[in-house]
Amino acid sequence: NAGVTQTPKFQVLKTGQSMTLQCAQDMNHNSMYWYRQDPGMGLRLIYYSASEGTTDKGEVPNGYNVSRLNKREFSLRLESAAPSQTSVYFCASRIQGPEQYFGPGTRLTVT
Amino acid sequence: EDQVTQSPEALRLQEGESSSLNCSYTVSGLRGLFWYRQDPGKGPEFLFTLYSAGEEKEKERLKATLTKKESFLHITAPKPEDSATYLCAVQAGDSGGYQKVTFGTGTKLQVIP
Numbered sequence: 172n173a174g175v176t177q178t179p180k181f182q183v184l185k186t187g188q189s190m191t192l193q194c195a196q197d198m199n200h201n202s203m204y205w206y207r208q209d210p211g212m213g214l215r216l217i218y219y220s221a222s223e224g225t226t227d228k229g230e231v232p233n234g235y236n237v238s239r240l241n242k243r244e245f246s247l248r249l250e251s252a253a254p255s256q257t258s259v260y261f262c263a264s265r266i267q268g269p270e271q272y273f274g275p276g277t278r279l280t281v282t
Numbered sequence: 283e284d285q286v287t288q289s290p291e292a293l294r295l296q297e298g299e300s301s302s303l304n305c306s307y308t309v310s311g312l313r314g315l316f317w318y319r320q321d322p323g324k325g326p327e328f329l330f331t332l333y334s335a336g337e338e339k340e341k342e343r344l345k346a347t348l349t350k351k352e353s354f355l356h357i358t359a360p361k362p363e364d365s366a367t368y369l370c371a372v373q374a375g376d377s378g379g380y381q382k383v384t385f386g387t388g389t390k391l392q393v394i395p
Contacts, residue, residue: 213387214371271326
């Protein structure tokens with residue numbers, strides 16, 4: 172079991188460029204999440220998907236879009252990157268109870 | 283709005299020196315309080331869930347406790363491998379399922395041999 176995997180691990184973008192962060196889990200979990208983690212801010216929820224075929228906004232959705240491609244995969248897209256989106260992005264999944272399983276993160280820098 | 287405040291921001295302990303980390307919270311009906319451990323360059327790893335005041339959970343050298351206003355993570359005789367950032371998070375009772383969890387900013391613990 173690989174758990175939750177994220178690609179890429181590191182990325183540098185220029186302002187205005189677009190990219191998609193990929194997340195996959197092999198634990199047959201129903202719910203999946205995208206968070207961003209910034210110094211002094213804690214983890215903040217961007218979007219989540221309670222089940223295959225559904226997505227909902229979290230605390231900081233502006234500038235992002237998501238796709239729940241199937242039960243395993245949940246992608247996060249930045250259409251026009253801005254320096255304020257420089258952060259570490261974590262994907263997580265959950266089956267039913269409160270425990271969330273996190274991926275290793277993607278470190279994104281927007282210049 | 284749910285709020286989670288963790289203190290101290292950083293803590294440096296000698297190996298074997300016991301201490302406690304604090305997590306104070308403000309929510310409209312606590313559904314659950316969670317502790318996670320995060321190692322540098324990695325994602326958080328789940329440690330405990332506490333549901334009601336008076337509840338305690340233990341795992342190796344860690345013990346989490348809960349009151350109506352705060353939670354403590356007690357570390358007994360810590361070892362260098364306990365060095366990490368410890369995150370506290372809460373789930374409010376009016377949020378559906380466990381979909382929206384509010385995280386604190388964490389306490390960075392360093393245990394010196």
